[in-house]
Amino acid sequence: MYRLLFILALDLYTVHSCEVCEPCECNVIKFHRRFLCTANCSDRGLSSIPGTLPSVIEVIDLSYNDLHNEDLERLKLFTEYLADLNLSYNNITYLPPRSLSTASQLNVLNLDGNVLEKVDSTSFGHLKQLHKLIGIHAKTFEENTFENLEGLNDMSIVFGSKEASENIFSHLKLKSLHMNFKTATRIPEKLLNFGIDTLVDIYLNAPNVESLHENTFSGLTILKSVTIQTEKMQTLPTNLFHSTVNDDRKMPVNLVTVIIDGVKSLPRNLFDKQQSLKHLTLNNIEDLILPKSESQVDTLDLSGSTLYRISADWFIGFKNLRFLNLSRTKLIEVNNDTLMSLSSLTVLDLSYNNITNLPDALFKSSQNTIVAFNVSHNQLRNISSRTFEGVKSLEKVDMGNNKLNFIDENAFRDQFMLTDLFLNDNELVYLSSDTLFDQTSLLDLNIARNKIKHLPERLFRNARSLRRLDISGNKIQTLPHDFFETIRFLEFVSLDDNPVHCDCPLMLIRDSMPRLNLIGKCEAPPKLQGTLLKNLKLNENCLITTSPTVLLTSFSFYDASLVLSSTLDLKTFPSTISSTPYTYVTEIVEIASTSANHLYPSIVQIFNRDTPEEAIGNDFYDTFLGTSAFYIAIGCVVAVFLGALVGVAVVMARRKLRSRAYEVSETTEIPNDDIAMALRHVHEER
Numbered sequence: 001m002y003r004l005l006f007i008l009a010l011d012l013y014t015v016h017s018c019e020v021c022e023p024c025e026c027n028v029i030k031f032h033r034r035f036l037c038t039a040n041c042s043d044r045g046l047s048s049i050p051g052t053l054p055s056v057i058e059v060i061d062l063s064y065n066d067l068h069n070e071d072l073e074r075l076k077l078f079t080e081y082l083a084d085l086n087l088s089y090n091n092i093t094y095l096p097p098r099s100l101s102t103a104s105q106l107n108v109l110n111l112d113g114n115v116l117e118k119v120d121s122t123s124f125g126h127l128k129q130l131h132k133l134i135g136i137h138a139k140t141f142e143e144n145t146f147e148n149l150e151g152l153n154d155m156s157i158v159f160g161s162k163e164a165s166e167n168i169f170s171h172l173k174l175k176s177l178h179m180n181f182k183t184a185t186r187i188p189e190k191l192l193n194f195g196i197d198t199l200v201d202i203y204l205n206a207p208n209v210e211s212l213h214e215n216t217f218s219g220l221t222i223l224k225s226v227t228i229q230t231e232k233m234q235t236l237p238t239n240l241f242h243s244t245v246n247d248d249r250k251m252p253v254n255l256v257t258v259i260i261d262g263v264k265s266l267p268r269n270l271f272d273k274q275q276s277l278k279h280l281t282l283n284n285i286e287d288l289i290l291p292k293s294e295s296q297v298d299t300l301d302l303s304g305s306t307l308y309r310i311s312a313d314w315f316i317g318f319k320n321l322r323f324l325n326l327s328r329t330k331l332i333e334v335n336n337d338t339l340m341s342l343s344s345l346t347v348l349d350l351s352y353n354n355i356t357n358l359p360d361a362l363f364k365s366s367q368n369t370i371v372a373f374n375v376s377h378n379q380l381r382n383i384s385s386r387t388f389e390g391v392k393s394l395e396k397v398d399m400g401n402n403k404l405n406f407i408d409e410n411a412f413r414d415q416f417m418l419t420d421l422f423l424n425d426n427e428l429v430y431l432s433s434d435t436l437f438d439q440t441s442l443l444d445l446n447i448a449r450n451k452i453k454h455l456p457e458r459l460f461r462n463a464r465s466l467r468r469l470d471i472s473g474n475k476i477q478t479l480p481h482d483f484f485e486t487i488r489f490l491e492f493v494s495l496d497d498n499p500v501h502c503d504c505p506l507m508l509i510r511d512s513m514p515r516l517n518l519i520g521k522c523e524a525p526p527k528l529q530g531t532l533l534k535n536l537k538l539n540e541n542c543l544i545t546t547s548p549t550v551l552l553t554s555f556s557f558y559d560a561s562l563v564l565s566s567t568l569d570l571k572t573f574p575s576t577i578s579s580t581p582y583t584y585v586t587e588i589v590e591i592a593s594t595s596a597n598h599l600y601p602s603i604v605q606i607f608n609r610d611t612p613e614e615a616i617g618n619d620f621y622d623t624f625l626g627t628s629a630f631y632i633a634i635g636c637v638v639a640v641f642l643g644a645l646v647g648v649a650v651v652m653a654r655r656k657l658r659s660r661a662y663e664v665s666e667t668t669e670i671p672n673d674d675i676a677m678a679l680r681h682v683h684e685e686r
């Protein structure tokens, strides 16, 4: 009870006193039902620890400043509650004795990016609670430096010396140890012996070490994860991870993750007895041979290693493999049997190789599991209709940066799940209008930097989900006219670096989809050259008719706006008069100029409703581009009705006149009034 009250009081005090701490930023955070005071002083150009920090502080981030050794003395003022201290990337070369030793609650200490001259046991004293020590880097580590850090679980250390002492870690109970031997040429055989019952994760970066002793990991029976990064090792001992029949060493045979980077070649039996291995990464190996025995490996990353060719039995032991990374492996070919044994393959990365051709039915064994395929940065020339034969599950395909000049129109048939298709940086001149026939799920299409002159009409007719389209760097003048009829969810279109002709349809697109992020600029007509597409305004030329008569052939929700708005440019946009399902009027209708004039102000008004406020105010506006067209269509129907009325009135009047004229004299001329003029005009036009 008292304890609770104490904590409550402390919390109140914390919340209260953790307010201002210029130039740092103080915050109270809730952590395990406690309130903690934190100060972020990172990157404030500090050359001393600010005096404004409240004494109740628990987390201090002093990283990226210019603190020196003597500044650490001030830390004693805050050490009572201090739990997390970040001193990374300062100019600390020496930890003054006991400067931290009163921080009895200190849990995490980050010293990354400082190079200490020397550390010994006085540097840390009794930091009993210290759980995690990050980035300690010293030129010299005394034998007993860490002897009092009994609570330490997790350490990353950089050895600046040529030699590392074999006993440096003795007494520690580390679970995770990241070691970086910058200059050392040798790793003591028994360095890791201290961790027999505790070590789970080891990371070893040793660029100058030429060999590892067979006993390096000896006794580490609970080890789960090993990383070895080297530059000068020819090979590893065959028995590094397991014992032979004759020796009875206890070995780490339950490894789950192994990463080996930079060893020239590996012994064939290195992974024998590893029954739990799930993630195997073998990077930058020059002469790679994979184990043939059956394994549980789920992720195999061979990127950077040298392969050239893969024979049929290469992956024979990898029946459970789901992720395969063969990026930068100098591959020149993939055969129809290369992936034959991989019946669970989900992600395949073949990027940055020299592959010129993909075989038919590449994913025959994994046709229901393969989801992502990256073959970018290769030398592919064409994609046949049979490459993805039978595949049902593909979602992401990256074929960018190849030499593709031909894609069969059926190449992506049945790929209903495809969401991302990257064909950028190729040599495509042409796409068939059926290329995306089955891509109803497509979200992101990139065909930037090809040589495409125009996108076929109906290319996007089924790609109704498309969100992003990058067609920059081509030779495209205009978008297909049916483009925005189908794609309602577009968020981004880049037409950058194309000879874009800013015509009425493009203006209408800009106008009817105010939230579309449209990139690029007009090249033509000359009047609009250089205008950013995002600033394109519906041109008055697209709005006002000069002819007294408006000819309305068949028109739709969408087309109506164009017919009415494009100065009877029917010859220029023949395709806009298409037979869409929304056809309203089919006969040719004549409208007298008076009623047409009457009609226009309201159309202009509708088209000008493009200020963001009004656009946002309208629920339909962004999703249904036909909204403004809808009003126009209604307007048109009304206009046609009015026109018809006027017409009927005129005809009646004319009959009346005629009959009256007959009555008076057989040769009487039609009176010279407005209606008669309009009528004659219409006659002449016919």
Ligand SMILES: *[C@@H]1O[C@H](CO)[C@@H](O)[C@H](O)[C@H]1NC(C)=O
Pocket (backbone or CB within 6 Å): 040, 041, 042, 043, 059, 060, 061
């Ligand atoms: C302090 O702020 C920096 C960014 O300015 C951030 O990267 C860092 O994580 C913050 N530190 C803490 C302890 O939250």
Ligand SMILES: *[C@@H]1O[C@H](CO)[C@@H](O)[C@H](O)[C@H]1NC(C)=O
Pocket (backbone or CB within 6 Å): 042, 061, 063, 084, 085, 086, 088, 108, 109, 110
């Ligand atoms: C400093 O280290 C702490 C952990 O001690 C971390 O939370 C914080 O993000 C680090 N700050 C920066 C800028 O990396």
Ligand SMILES: *[C@@H]1O[C@H](CO)[C@@H](O)[C@H](O)[C@H]1NC(C)=O
Pocket (backbone or CB within 6 Å): 066, 091
């Ligand atoms: C660290 O301090 C020394 C001398 O105090 C100075 O020469 C050096 O440039 C400083 N280094 C950095 C990274 O500020």
Ligand SMILES: *[C@@H]1O[C@H](CO)[C@@H](O)[C@H](O)[C@H]1NC(C)=O
Pocket (backbone or CB within 6 Å): 301, 303, 304, 325, 326, 327, 328, 347, 348, 349
């Ligand atoms: C394959 O490895 C490369 C690094 O070599 C990496 O960039 C890429 O993201 C990896 N691919 C996958 C699918 O993880």
Ligand SMILES: *[C@@H]1O[C@H](CO)[C@@H](O)[C@H](O)[C@H]1NC(C)=O
Pocket (backbone or CB within 6 Å): 330, 331, 352, 353, 354
């Ligand atoms: C592809 O092959 C050429 C010549 O054979 C070579 O110069 C280039 O480095 C190779 N590219 C890759 C990614 O291996």
Ligand SMILES: *[C@@H]1O[C@H](CO)[C@@H](O)[C@H](O)[C@H]1NC(C)=O
Pocket (backbone or CB within 6 Å): 336, 337
């Ligand atoms: C691989 O292609 C060859 C011809 O190039 C063919 O004879 C063989 O049957 C194909 N193998 C499979 C598994 O499809």
Ligand SMILES: *[C@@H]1O[C@H](CO)[C@@H](O)[C@H](O)[C@H]1NC(C)=O
Pocket (backbone or CB within 6 Å): 327, 349, 351, 372, 373, 374, 396, 398
């Ligand atoms: C290849 O594509 C995959 C899946 O989209 C991605 O995870 C990977 O990072 C790409 N590889 C490279 C080298 O960019």
Ligand SMILES: *[C@@H]1O[C@H](CO)[C@@H](O)[C@H](O)[C@H]1NC(C)=O
Pocket (backbone or CB within 6 Å): 356, 357, 381, 382, 383, 406
């Ligand atoms: C596609 O490439 C293969 C091999 O490079 C070639 O045999 C075939 O004729 C090409 N097909 C087309 C249509 O260009």
